[in-house]
Amino acid sequence: MTPGRRHLEPLKEWLIERFIWLCGVSAIFFVFAIFIFVFREGADYFFSGFKAGEFFTSIEWYPTSRTHVRYGALALITGTFSVSFLAMFLAVPFGLGAAVFISEFCPPRLKEGLKIVIELLAAIPSVVWGFIGLTIMNSLIVRLFNAPIGLNMFNGAIILALMSVPIIVSIGEDALKAVPDSYREAAVALGCTRWQMIFRVLLPAARNGLLAAVMLGIGRAVGETMAVLMATGHSIRIPHGVLEPVRTLTATIAAELGEAPVHSDHYQVLFIIGILLFTITFVINITADFIVRGIGRK
Amino acid sequence: MSDLAYSIVTRDLSLWYGEFQALRSVSFKARNGLITALIGPSGCGKTTLLRCFNRVNERYGNVTTTGEIRLLGKNIYDEDVSLIELRKSVGMVFQRPNPLPLTVYENIVFGLHIHSPARLNASALDEAVEQALTDVGLWMDLKDKQKSKATSLSLDQQQKLCIARLLPLKPEIILMDEPCSALDVEATRQVEELMLELAGRYTIIIVTHNMAQAKRVSHECAFMLMGELIEHSRTEDLFIRPLDKRTAEYIEGRFG
Numbered sequence: 020m021t022p023g024r025r026h027l028e029p030l031k032e033w034l035i036e037r038f039i040w041l042c043g044v045s046a047i048f049f050v051f052a053i054f055i056f057v058f059r060e061g062a063d064y065f066f067s068g069f070k071a072g073e074f075f076t077s078i079e080w081y082p083t084s085r086t087h088v089r090y091g092a093l094a095l096i097t098g099t100f101s102v103s104f105l106a107m108f109l110a111v112p113f114g115l116g117a118a119v120f121i122s123e124f125c126p127p128r129l130k131e132g133l134k135i136v137i138e139l140l141a142a143i144p145s146v147v148w149g150f151i152g153l154t155i156m157n158s159l160i161v162r163l164f165n166a167p168i169g170l171n172m173f174n175g176a177i178i179l180a181l182m183s184v185p186i187i188v189s190i191g192e193d194a195l196k197a198v199p200d201s202y203r204e205a206a207v208a209l210g211c212t213r214w215q216m217i218f219r220v221l222l223p224a225a226r227n228g229l230l231a232a233v234m235l236g237i238g239r240a241v242g243e244t245m246a247v248l249m250a251t252g253h254s255i256r257i258p259h260g261v262l263e264p265v266r267t268l269t270a271t272i273a274a275e276l277g278e279a280p281v282h283s284d285h286y287q288v289l290f291i292i293g294i295l296l297f298t299i300t301f302v303i304n305i306t307a308d309f310i311v312r313g314i315g316r317k
Numbered sequence: 318m319s320d321l322a323y324s325i326v327t328r329d330l331s332l333w334y335g336e337f338q339a340l341r342s343v344s345f346k347a348r349n350g351l352i353t354a355l356i357g358p359s360g361c362g363k364t365t366l367l368r369c370f371n372r373v374n375e376r377y378g379n380v381t382t383t384g385e386i387r388l389l390g391k392n393i394y395d396e397d398v399s400l401i402e403l404r405k406s407v408g409m410v411f412q413r414p415n416p417l418p419l420t421v422y423e424n425i426v427f428g429l430h431i432h433s434p435a436r437l438n439a440s441a442l443d444e445a446v447e448q449a450l451t452d453v454g455l456w457m458d459l460k461d462k463q464k465s466k467a468t469s470l471s472l473d474q475q476q477k478l479c480i481a482r483l484l485p486l487k488p489e490i491i492l493m494d495e496p497c498s499a500l501d502v503e504a505t506r507q508v509e510e511l512m513l514e515l516a517g518r519y520t521i522i523i524v525t526h527n528m529a530q531a532k533r534v535s536h537e538c539a540f541m542l543m544g545e546l547i548e549h550s551r552t553e554d555l556f557i558r559p560l561d562k563r564t565a566e567y568i569e570g571r572f573g
């Protein structure tokens with residue numbers, strides 16, 4: 020090394036350090052900036068004309084009515100929760116089951132293949148999923164269930180489930196892989212069957228990771244926009260069965276923000292919905308965190 | 318029926334990991350109720366032989382075995398042998414203590430739970446736990462800690478717990494793979510004492526690298542080299558008058 024270059028070495032170190040620091044700090048900065056921006060866009064209306072009572076309890080969402088504008092989001096909130104819940108009801112057993120299969124039962128060759136397929140599934144853009152819902156699932160549901168329309172809560176939930184399963188599988192499989200092999204040896208040597216080993220040893224030992232997998236799956240379902248917009252039928256009402264169309268909070272923002280005049284009440288209410296979504300995912304994450312820590316301490 | 322004096326009898330046992338032959342025609346006998354030590358240099362196949370006796374070697378996909386293994390007179394490769402029953406009667410203690418990530422209490426009743434289809438009554442379980450902990454000399458230390466995580470105990474307590482959790486299943490044979498290699502001198506002494514107390518009730522096979530340990534705890538001793546069983550006799554005889562030159566060289570510390 021020449022003397023000149025050696026001279027530059029500390030400077031290089033310093034630059035790299037600064038750069039990494041900048042990356043870290045800016046990530047935090049952007050998250051806060053986004054939150055503040057979203058909140059500011061809705062703040063005016065939030066503090067003056069916003070009727071929280073109506074927003075949370077009424078199903079009457081008439082943002083563009085000429086005579087009587089109403090912003091009741093109850094149906095949208097129900098829509099989001101019902102679709103997400105049904106999606107998780109389908110995705111969690113499948114996802115965790117697949118994770119257990121891949122990590123414990125699968126011959127190594129098949130394992131590699133399956134993991135590639137799952138990564139491919141995770142990489143499919145959501146608009147493509149929405150398209151599948153709109154075309155294939157739509158006609159399938161009409162034919163199988165004799166439903167009047169195939170674009171409904173069930174369709175949306177299946178699409179969401181298909182989108183979250185890859186996440187649950189890959190994170191769940193990581194969690195199971197992280198369970199030390201010595202636990203398996205101990206269980207096998209004590210005479211466990213495969214299933215006893217899975218239910219009594221592996222799942223409890225990996226529960227934090229598995230819970231994280233499920234939570235990320237839920238997060239994906241609650242936050243997803245494009246696919247549910249295309250697959251759920253987009254009708255504002257409280258569903259009485261899984262074959263009825265619904266509309267979600269996210270789909271409402273996506274569909275209406277473009278047409279709402281900037282800074283109008285409608286525009287601001289959509290931002291308030293954004294804040295609500297923010298809060299929901301935040302609460303889910305915090306809850307997950309507490310559950311994980313609570314279990315960890317036990 | 319001379320075999321009844323022996324808990325374990327193998328005949329021409331050979332084992333391959335893929336292409337690699339780890340056991341070569343091993344014919345080994347372990348006397349009922351005694352402690353038999355397996356010694357030999359690293360990689361000679363001690364662990365492999367031990368893991369044949371409860372068939373946990375089969376966890377690895379690439380293992381082929383030929384020959385015969387009889388435990389308590391029964392060929393363990395017979396069609397009608399249940400692996401679950403086999404592993405119930407043959408307990409195993411590992412090199413690194415591996416209690417399950419459950420409480421002390423749950424670790425000890427684990428075996429009972431998996432082997433009995435019905436729900437067990439709580440006082441019988443409590444009794445089994447007390448008995449097992451007493452047998453391994455942990456009752457005084459752990460009677461108030463039964464609800465704490467087994468993985469938070471000290472290493473020697475963990476290893477004794479790993480022995481204790483076998484006892485409620487009333488095994489005939491206990492296999493130990495270098496059970497003291499993660500423990501300090503004092504804990505090693507305690508585990509050795511424990512083994513001597515358990516001998517008689519159980520047939521114990523212990524793999525060890527430590528020849529002083531083999532001398533202290535074992536009644537019989539078997540020397541292995543490169544997958545072969547070279548010599549097997551009473552421990553005093555093996556250490557004082559080894560018959561094979563290679564055994565003599567090994568116990569004198571010339572290789573290994």
Ligand SMILES: Nc1ncnc2c1ncn2[C@@H]1O[C@H](COP(=O)(O)OP(=O)(O)OP(=O)(O)O)[C@@H](O)[C@H]1O
Nearest residue numbers: 334337339358359360361362363364365366377526
């Ligand atoms: N799962 C496995 N796959 C392939 N080869 C293995 C496997 N386990 C052990 N071997 C090989 O088999 C031989 C015997 O191994 P084994 O573990 O039985 O030796 P050991 O006598 O217990 O040695 P140590 O004293 O180091 O524990 C070694 O050469 C080892 O590399």
Ligand SMILES: [Mg+2]
Nearest residue numbers: 363364365494
């Ligand atoms: Mg070994």
